[in-house]
Amino acid sequence: MSAIPVTIRAIGNSKGLVLPKTVLAQAGLEDVTDAELLVENGVILLRKAAPRVREGWADAAARLSAQGGDALVMGDFGNEGDEDLAW
Structure with missing residues (x-):
């Protein structure tokens, strides 16, 4: 693509330019x-x-x-002896 001339315009304290629709589409x-x-x-x-x-x-x-796709892959499990623990 060859260069397209654009005009940089004052917009308040900033500057801006209008981008052609074809350029936006290509990008x-x-x-x-x-x-x-x-x-x-x-x-x-x-x-x-x-x-x-x-x-x-x-x-x-x-x-x-x-969809029910959040079930545990390995199921619920604990360590041997966990049932004897007192909290």
């Missing part, structure tokens, strides 16, 4: 609302935000539980 960002912006060697990079650590785990665990 896989057309439906994304959160992205990561970084600068490397004088180049501005915009990319999809990395998923947050453990994002979606709670929902996945709830779905697994609802």
